[in-house]
Amino acid sequence: MARAATTADAFNAVAEPRRRQILDVLSGGERPVNDIVSELGLAQPLVSKHLRVLRQVGLVDTRDVGRQRFYRLDGHNLKPIHDWVKAYEQSWTQRFDRLDDVLEDLKKMEDGDGSGKQR
């Protein structure tokens, strides 16, 4: 009876802006933690915690090299989000999907028409 865990979903994990920032950094290639820390200007423990969430949801993988741990993006689990929003793409793309747009379009036609249907 509380909010779903951040680790429940890619949806929940990605709702946190800093986690999105981290993924954005990783989209440029794998990075050790401290790279992310300095690039984003966040406290190191905070970054580690966010990375933990991202790993639990399977959005990042790790590779240990000596005392460094490289994190790399694994975008597979972003696909459900993409698939879900993609279904709504038309709602901001299409022109004749909503009454407002239709009316606006009719107005444009009247304006430029010249066929006498003036107001």
Added chain:
Amino acid sequence: MARAATTADAFNAVAEPRRRQILDVLSGGERPVNDIVSELGLAQPLVSKHLRVLRQVGLVDTRDVGRQRFYRLDGHNLKPIHDWVKAYEQSWTQRFDRLDDVLEDLKKMEDGDGSGKQR
């Protein structure tokens, strides 16, 4: 210092599965609250609360008709989500698009090379 409000973002609003379900229902056209209630089998107050969040984030609009309130989808504010995930589309679509993948692939080839450890 707590989790961001669900009303802060489309990202946060949509992290809740039932709110996604509601939007899915509304994608078929505007509906009064009770339609959503019976279609999803949720408690009416719960649906009203979720709709409130969705309206505060600007994902739905309302139209009052008598004692009914029709909710309709307004997908504009989903675009930021779409734009963000779209940038990661390649990460589950393409195979040789990023250096990491190339390197990983090279490593696999090495591993399976003479040692007999195949995949």
Added chain:
DNA sequence: TTGACATATGCCGATATTGGTATATATTGG
């Protein structure tokens, strides 16, 4: 007006989060 219907709101308990500070756990170099 009264009652039925549609929707919204208030209060509650339980929970999990975020960020901070401090500290623990490796791992490397000398």
Added chain:
DNA sequence: CCAATATATACCAATATCGGCATATGTCAA
């Protein structure tokens, strides 16, 4: 072995959620 570096974890305070139940608000119909 010791110190330094890299990362992870524990504990804390503050907060806001979600869902349930009861109830308020608003509107129609007779």
